[in-house]
Amino acid sequence: MKLGVGQMAPRVTENEGNIARLKAILKEADEKDIDVLVLPELLNSGYVFETEEEVEEAAESIPEGRASKLLLAWSEKDRLVVAGLCERADNGIFNSAAVFAKGNHVTTYRKIHLFQNEKDWFQPGNEEPPVVSYDGHRYGVMVCFDWAFPEVARILALKGAEVILHPANLVLPYCQRAMITRSIENGVFTATANRIGTERDVTFTGNSQITNPRGELLTQMSEEKAGVGWAEIKPEEALDKMMTDRNHLFTDRRPSLYSRITQVPDD
Amino acid sequence: MKLGVGQMAPRVTENEGNIARLKAILKEADEKDIDVLVLPELLNSGYVFETEEEVEEAAESIPEGRASKLLLAWSEKDRLVVAGLCERADNGIFNSAAVFAKGNHVTTYRKIHLFQNEKDWFQPGNEEPPVVSYDGHRYGVMVCFDWAFPEVARILALKGAEVILHPANLVLPYCQRAMITRSIENGVFTATANRIGTERDVTFTGNSQITNPRGELLTQMSEEKAGVGWAEIKPEEALDKMMTDRNHLFTDRRPSLYSRITQVPDD
Numbered sequence: 434m435k436l437g438v439g440q441m442a443p444r445v446t447e448n449e450g451n452i453a454r455l456k457a458i459l460k461e462a463d464e465k466d467i468d469v470l471v472l473p474e475l476l477n478s479g480y481v482f483e484t485e486e487e488v489e490e491a492a493e494s495i496p497e498g499r500a501s502k503l504l505l506a507w508s509e510k511d512r513l514v515v516a517g518l519c520e521r522a523d524n525g526i527f528n529s530a531a532v533f534a535k536g537n538h539v540t541t542y543r544k545i546h547l548f549q550n551e552k553d554w555f556q557p558g559n560e561e562p563p564v565v566s567y568d569g570h571r572y573g574v575m576v577c578f579d580w581a582f583p584e585v586a587r588i589l590a591l592k593g594a595e596v597i598l599h600p601a602n603l604v605l606p607y608c609q610r611a612m613i614t615r616s617i618e619n620g621v622f623t624a625t626a627n628r629i630g631t632e633r634d635v636t637f638t639g640n641s642q643i644t645n646p647r648g649e650l651l652t653q654m655s656e657e658k659a660g661v662g663w664a665e666i667k668p669e670e671a672l673d674k675m676m677t678d679r680n681h682l683f684t685d686r687r688p689s690l691y692s693r694i695t696q697v698p699d700d
Numbered sequence: 701m702k703l704g705v706g707q708m709a710p711r712v713t714e715n716e717g718n719i720a721r722l723k724a725i726l727k728e729a730d731e732k733d734i735d736v737l738v739l740p741e742l743l744n745s746g747y748v749f750e751t752e753e754e755v756e757e758a759a760e761s762i763p764e765g766r767a768s769k770l771l772l773a774w775s776e777k778d779r780l781v782v783a784g785l786c787e788r789a790d791n792g793i794f795n796s797a798a799v800f801a802k803g804n805h806v807t808t809y810r811k812i813h814l815f816q817n818e819k820d821w822f823q824p825g826n827e828e829p830p831v832v833s834y835d836g837h838r839y840g841v842m843v844c845f846d847w848a849f850p851e852v853a854r855i856l857a858l859k860g861a862e863v864i865l866h867p868a869n870l871v872l873p874y875c876q877r878a879m880i881t882r883s884i885e886n887g888v889f890t891a892t893a894n895r896i897g898t899e900r901d902v903t904f905t906g907n908s909q910i911t912n913p914r915g916e917l918l919t920q921m922s923e924e925k926a927g928v929g930w931a932e933i934k935p936e937e938a939l940d941k942m943m944t945d946r947n948h949l950f951t952d953r954r955p956s957l958y959s960r961i962t963q964v965p966d967d
Contacts, residue, residue, distance in 0.1 A: 548946075
């Protein structure tokens with residue numbers, strides 16, 4: 434199975450240009466025969482908003498919007514794609530990751546950990562991150578800053594994700610390395626599709642990557658160049674949770690001792 | 701404050717030699733004016749047991765045992781030390797980390813995630829890992845393979861640990877890098893004291909290290925040489941949980957969405 438990560442530079446206010454850039458990436462992914470494709474966060478809108486109007490004009494309904502329709506069409510040839518979209522919904526605007534497979538809109542995850550000024554523009558999601566079944570394997574979805582909360586990848590893995598699909602717009606220098614730890618501690622593949630470029634005063638770090646369950650980098654893209662990176666993987670390798678011949682990453686857990694994780698701390 | 705990690709090579713069946721090695725490390729830590737010292741796991745016993753007799757002969761009561769008494773004495777000069785000890789208790793033998801400060805036995809943590817053949821020799825601990833207050837700061841304790849379970853460092857940080865003290869006998873290549881992620885995701889210092897040497901067929905990886913809350917390596921020792929590494933730190937830097945000017949590592953968490961973490965999975 435060919436797992437791909439698309440790296441590109443959406444730009445605020447250039448909604449038409451963002452659609453063109455998405456088309457170019459989908460074409461490259463098509464040429465490279467990608468089976469499961471991850472694209473960056475907020476690819477229909479860009480990231481560094483200055484006004485609510487900019488957000489609202491870029492936001493789209495899922496799956497009726499322009500980017501959604503392109504993604505849906507791309508997925509028709511027995512493929513899965515997850516993409517970060519600025520989503521307009523009845524109850525607000527969300528920083529979402531939409532999953533399309535075989536011509537269907539499978540699910541939308543609304544980011545639960547908002548980063549920096551995203552708090553001005555988006556409502557936080559209020560649902561556990563999802564795992565979707567596709568072609569006999571299970572794929573978890575998280576978005577960008579979710580990486581900093583080990584609970585998210587853990588939950589996805591506990592729900593059976595073999596591969597974590599991770600649209601991102603990264604600016605801090607930590608995530609790519611942290612995803613290696615996420616792979617190892619959960620015994621999963623991860624695919625982080627990051628954006629590139631400088632938008633207003635913010636520079637994104639590229640280096641989109643794919644890791645395997647032993648934390649090895651299967652591919653890592655450049656800091657600056659758009660395109661599609663990929664790796665041939667066997668998702669079922671992630672079903673083996675034995676870190677050693679006597680240590681199972683999940684059954685060795687001690688959930689009865691972890692209750693503090695779900696408690697709201699005192700003020 | 702001078703935070704130290706002691707690196708040494710305890711050996712199975714050489715109980716007298718292990719005491720001598722401990723004395724040498726404590727002397728070096730004394731000469732280096734270490735304030736808070738972390739020593740490796742199972743330093744009174746070695747690691748690669750072949751018989752129960754080897755474990756039983758090495759195990760000691762805490763704080764009555766020989767290594768405990770040396771540690772207790774070292775801690776008298778307004779210092780804290782945590783050391784991995786093979787512990788004999790009324791209800792079994794444990795892979796423990798004992799904390800001594802200012803001439804007192806403060807607490808003992810019994811490792812809750814046993815690695816490989818440790819499952820043959822030790823009972824697992826059944827209590828949440830502890831945080832101790834010392835000189836106005838808070839120190840969390842975990843042992844070796846606990847690193848692989850992000851819940852442990854998370855719990856320690858949520859309990860207020862500014863510094864995680866981490867005795868270890870590491871054989872896998874993952875932990876040192878993972879502790880960088882533990883630092884970043886929890887905004888804490890970590891001090892991993894690893895052992896060195898080859899015992900029977902097992903080689904330990906050394907590279908004892910200290911990280912700061914931004915995941916920077918403040919010191920990292922060699923793979924093979926015994927001694928005491930250290931870093932001058934201000935533990936209170938770990939009280940600042942702002943990863944950005946608008947992202948607090950703890951209040952940004954969504955504990956109501958993390959309940960799966962504490963559920964026992966179905967068979």
